[in-house]
Amino acid sequence: MEVRVEMPSSTTSNEPNQVVLDGYIVPSKYLLRKATKIILSLAIVCGSAFRLVYMYIYFFRNCKSPTKLKIIGCVHDMAVAIDLVGTILVVIFGFKWDNFREFISTIQLLSLETEELAVRTIKKNRRIVQVLLSVAFIVFMICFFVNEKTKSIGIVNPFVFNLLVLHTAIIRFFVLFLINMICNICFRLKASFDDINSQICDLKNTSDQSFGYLFHKIRDLRQKYSYAVRSTQSAEKFLRSIITLYYIKYFNYNTMNIVMSFGPKTHISAIWLLFISITTLHFIILTYNLVEVSNVSRKGMEDLYELSFKLNTFESCHENDIFIARMALSDVGFTFANLFTINNSFITSLLTLSFTIIITLAGFIYQ
Numbered sequence: 001m002e003v004r005v006e007m008p009s010s011t012t013s014n015e016p017n018q019v020v021l022d023g024y025i026v027p028s029k030y031l032l033r034k035a036t037k038i039i040l041s042l043a044i045v046c047g048s049a050f051r052l053v054y055m056y057i058y059f060f061r062n063c064k065s066p067t068k069l070k071i072i073g074c075v076h077d078m079a080v081a082i083d084l085v086g087t088i089l090v091v092i093f094g095f096k097w098d099n100f101r102e103f104i105s106t107i108q109l110l111s112l113e114t115e116e117l118a119v120r121t122i123k124k125n126r127r128i129v130q131v132l133l134s135v136a137f138i139v140f141m142i143c144f145f146v147n148e149k150t151k152s153i154g155i156v157n158p159f160v161f162n163l164l165v166l167h168t169a170i171i172r173f174f175v176l177f178l179i180n181m182i183c184n185i186c187f188r189l190k191a192s193f194d195d196i197n198s199q200i201c202d203l204k205n206t207s208d209q210s211f212g213y214l215f216h217k218i219r220d221l222r223q224k225y226s227y228a229v230r231s232t233q234s235a236e237k238f239l240r241s242i243i244t245l246y247y248i249k250y251f252n253y254n255t256m257n258i259v260m261s262f263g264p265k266t267h268i269s270a271i272w273l274l275f276i277s278i279t280t281l282h283f284i285i286l287t288y289n290l291v292e293v294s295n296v297s298r299k300g301m302e303d304l305y306e307l308s309f310k311l312n313t314f315e316s317c318h319e320n321d322i323f324i325a326r327m328a329l330s331d332v333g334f335t336f337a338n339l340f341t342i343n344n345s346f347i348t349s350l351l352t353l354s355f356t357i358i359i360t361l362a363g364f365i366y367q
Contacts, residue, residue, distance in 0.1 A: 020104050020112075023126040023184045025177050037097065044091045044174055047167040048084040079256065083249045094241030103185070103234035109227045110192050118191040129183045129285060133176050136278045144168055147271050178242055179286055185235045186289035190296050192228040196221060197300035204307045214311060218319040225323070229332055232293065236334045243290070244337040250283050251354050255361070262362045287347060294333030294343040301327045 021031055030036045112118050145165055203217055257276065261268055304324050311317045333341045340346045 020107060020188060023122075023130070023187075024181050025130075032097065032101065037095075040174070040177075041091050043170050045088050047170045048088050050163060050167050051171075052081055052084055075256075079252050083245070083252070086245050086248075090241045090245050094245075096238055099234045099238035103231050103238060106227055106234060107188055107192060107231040110195070110224055110231075112188065112191055112195070115191075115195055118195050121194075122187045122191050125187045126184060130180060132281065132285065133180055136281055137172055137176050139274065140172060140278050141165075141169055143271050143274055175282070178246075179282055182239055182243070182286060183289050185239070186293050189228065189232055189235065189293050190289075192224075192231065193293070193296045193299070196224050196228060197296070197303070199224075200300040200303045200307070204303045204310075215313070215316045215319060218307075218316065218323060222319065222323050222326075225326065228297070229326075232297070232332055232334075240335060240338060243334055243342070246286070247336060247350070250279065251350065253279065255354055255358055258358050259361045259365065262366055287342070290334045290342045291344060291347065294330070294341060297332040298327055298330070 024031055026036060112122075148161065148164065199221055203214070203221070206213075254276070257272075261272075301324060304320060304327065308317065308320050308324075311320055330343070331341060333343060335341050336346065
């Protein structure tokens with residue numbers, strides 16, 4: 001009589017999907033459904049269209065004064081309008097969900113769900129970001145409601161005001177959803193590269209220096225690195241347009257608001273400072289994670305160089321040289337309009353340019 005004992009599996013059949021898909025606010029079973037994309041798109045398009053009409057009625061009609069301050073204010077309003085149009089175009093044409101599916105299918109080849117440390121790190125980072133974004137969303141909406149309610153008394157129809165608050169809530173939730181999605185993708189990519197870098201470090205310190213072991217281990221790590229790079233490229237194509245639009249919007253918003261705050265009769269309120277702080281928090285969270293993907297992708301290069309001292313065969317040295325050459329390239333990561341990789345140098349240049357524009361505009365307006 002044969003007795004079979006089935007041991008419970010430590011991972012379920014759908015766990016790889018759960019590791020990749022969890023944490024996007026929208027439940028994973030709905031994330032890739034067509035209905036979800038249609039609802040999000042309609043909400044943003046209708047909300048942005050309403051905002052454009054609202055701005056035309058209450059702001060653009062006042063752009064008749066020849067003063068420099070009024071001109072700058074109207075330029076700012078025009079920039080906001082262009083940003084809204086850009087948001088509509090990005091939502092309709094910019095999101096290529098096939099690239100997101102490709103990202104999922106490729107990163108699953110790395111089997112992150114089997115790495116306990118990687119899964120724990122992903123979940124920890126996800127919780128931190130979601131708490132920060134949720135608190136920022138609630139605080140922003142409370143301050144926005146109080147501020148707009150005070151300014152609109154006797155000016156804006158109550159029904160229009162309620163629509164404005166609803167529109168703002170939809171837009172801010174969409175921003176929260178996107179930043180959370182980008183950060184979650186970055187967490188998975190960073191965990192993939194960290195796992196590869198950790199294995200490179202272990203290989204460097206191993207006592208097994210046999211030809212077959214080192215050769216096949218280096219080739220296996222090269223294959224994993226290729227999967228991680230392919231995953232990054234798919235994610236970059238999926239998020240390229242929204243990341244580009246975000247940075248244009250952020251630097252336009254902050255530049256114009258800081259310039260306006262230099263005015264001699266400008267009163268800097270606590271709510272204004274709070275709005276600036278929240279947008280800066282979003283910028284820091286997003287930028288830190290985008291830059292980290294680029295940095296961690298090249299983190300194992302020194303360990304690969306040290307590993308070369310242990311290699312005694314041409315085949316192993318050749319595999320290691322190919323690996324070093326690929327890792328030395330600085331093209332892994334997310335880009336700004338497919339022109340510049342978002343890394344430390346890009347952010348430094350962008351901040352320098354922003355400060356230069358602020359000083360120039362402030363000197364021109366208030367001289």
